[in-house]
Amino acid sequence: MHPASLWKALPNGRVECHLSPRKCRIPEGGLGFCGVRYNRNGELLTLNYGKSVPMTEERIESEAVYHYAPGAPILSLGNIGCMLKCDFCQNWQTSQARLVREQDIARYTPEQVVDYAVRHGIGILSWTYNDPVVWQEFVMDTARLARQAGLRNLYKSAFSIGPEAIDELLEVMDIFSISLKSLDADFYRKFTRSELQPVLEGIKQVYRARQGGRGPHLEVSNLCITGRNDNLEQARRVCDWMLDNLDDEIPLHYVRFHPDYLYTQVARTDVNFLEQARRQALDAGVKFVYLGNTANTVSVDTCCPQCREVVIRRSGEGIALHLDGNRCGHCGHVLPIVNLPQTSKPVAFAGKPGRSLTHVFRGAIGAAHIEQATENPIRYVFLDADGKEIMGGQSSCLRFLVSKPSARVVAMRIDLDADKDVRVLEVFDRAHFPTVLTEQSQSGSCDVPPAPLQPR
Template sequence: MVDKKWQENGYPARLEERLPDNVVRCHLSPRNCRIRPGQHGFCMVRANRDGRLVSLNYGRSVHATEETIETEAVFHYEPGARILSMGNIGCMLNCDYCHNWKTSQARYVEDKDVFYYTPQEVIDIAKRHEIDVISWTYNDPVVWHEFVTETAALAKEAGIVNLYKSAFFISERAIEELIPVIDIFSISIKSIDPKYYRKITKGWLEPVLDGTEQVYRAGKHVEVSTLMVTDLSDNEQTAHDIGRFVLDRLGPEVPTHFVRFHPDYKMTNTIRTPVERLEAARRVGLDMGLRHVYLGNVYDTESTDTRCYNCGELQITRYGLNAQILAVTAEGTCAKCGADANIRRVPGGGRRPATVDDLPTTHEFDTATFDWYGDVRALHVQVRNDSSQPQEVYHRRTHQGTRSNPWSVVNLQPGESYRFIAAKSEVDERGVAVAVPPSCTSSLHQVFDRAHFPTTTADSGSLNADVTPLPLFEARG
């Protein structure tokens, strides 16, 4: 029996309707769950305690993690920016292929995987590590509504941008509470087929489309993505339907991403999406008149780069989750022709960690290395300072041959645990090296495609590593 201590304390929830006999109705999602005393809603993290609606996941999180904005299928808002990714527990959906099933489905969450943060602690982490964007992500931020809105408001006061990465199965009232505090909406539209939504996601389509249009009409930065599931939705009809929605209800400038699928959760008896099908989907979108169509979870293709829709100038190159700005001005226009590049910039958003050419000679370092293999081309690196003094840890990319990169520096406060992504950034890159002083520890966690939870440590084995990440889902009663 898995302990569920993280569920013990409830936090007053918003969007509550009180009904007779101490029953409550939750208006956070289109489900409008009617919940009796002692029971939970569909998400399993909103409950009725003594006749009041409470959130059971307020401040409960997976480990806060530094990543890049490209991780979130956001290519047109300060490309290459470092973000602080915050994910939680529970979900309004239950997609058969969920990459985050061990946290999105609350029944599988274990106490050992849960971290606790206050809103101010999240802001402090971002400020301490000079990160300008907080991303509400992973399982889905909809079910973290109270914590997200309260923390995002503090972030805005501190000059930090808020990014909301979501399947967006959410009510109109809840969106109205997000609009004042969220700057970027990256919305995953699973399909335009209502039957697909009901069968595969356990939700329904129209609220997702309506909500996407709602934030677009509110003037927010919106990007949409679609997971192209092998032999299910990886076809030109899906691309056409998504393109039609973007053109008819949003606008041609909205970046649209067709994302490569990997087998996971209940859908492992298949293969990764063939890249040629993704390329064909992209051509459909471009031929329809979409200005910016990209592929996700792919390497070694120009279909992740950004070109000016007006003059064709190469504006941004991308490799994996890394981006290099070549020809976009600080105002977000094409550096060659002056056309609007539909790219928003963040003052200071390009800040990078300090680097050194060589490790200090003051003491010995414990160095761990990892080499990329197959489709595993990213790591979460977790480091912890076990001392009572500030410490510095170091990491760098390794390459084939004699070429070496400088070491990036991560400053850790006494007792601080910090997690960051390292994703392959160049064709000839071999892997990653991490160096920590004797008072610190490190662990390396394999990441499959865009970052996800759960992750496994690099020494936990590589079963199905080119197809499906560990741990594998086992059906339970």
């Protein structure tokens, strides 16, 4: 247990938590709504300090961030619990505290996280997966230390968070990627058991901090859920709100949903609808609109609004920049993009690998986590149907994300030392942290992740 922040004592040993807008009033011996903040003898403690899913090297685009350090590696961390109770959650194995398995949890200190990132040449820490709001104390301690080490911090959240907590985050966060699930208050109450208005106020609070050009980078995403909010009226309300309350250069991501947790009886979001929503937002005046969790579409590329030429072309791990700093490489137009120099360190792969493994991508699943027990160099190569090598990469991280760079890719060869082994876990969508091995999920659907636990 670790002392919690942002609370006050009440009579009769109760405490009031100010981390979320819910302001839980917790009796002695009780837990907050999140399941990880505990009242012990009139003092609020957090049960998840330093508890994380394994740190994972990914790319910044996996967090719905397209205009900050394109293609940069990030170190993603997620924890236990959540301020929401979404029945469609894609990370319910860790967001629903009562369902967490001990085997899926690692324990870190702030110093260990920062040292690991520096050692692997990763310049950005990403607080993500279930939702970092419930991890405020560990996030703040680690983010401050990261700043001292010259690292940047990214906050990926549904943002059901109180204004005091946001003020703290604004001291240390460089990037906010906020998931606005709907502009319908009833949607939030019914499907997430939370309120819409605090989320909107939180986004505006971050946006106000940007005034003068010195505040954090901000991007907004809207998860379009089959049968819930996958219609053009709902999508239009999101882009209209952004134009009315933010500005036309804040990137908007319409994100494809995959069935998960308690909402699996539907299909994935229709891509044609997402394309229509994107066109509608562009026509309304939003300059940068993207689709998330869709492959092989130009709707993930960044175009210059002045000359309409592509300045960032994306395809899985493949990324091509046509930028001169933050200017269009074609016409010189200044773009709202932070283009940082890459800081990754090369991985020394000594000689030929001792053995190779092959992973075949199933259906629409185009990504996977590779996990190893020790920090050894691993090389991976993408293959087409004829076995021809397309491109590849390498990493020595304990866990890292790989993503198909082309529709022609059908498999991946993993090269490693003879005495080493790896685990491969299928990643269904970005910001999805898998907990089931590929061999356990091969018999399941390629649209619905396998469930390691039965939800209760």
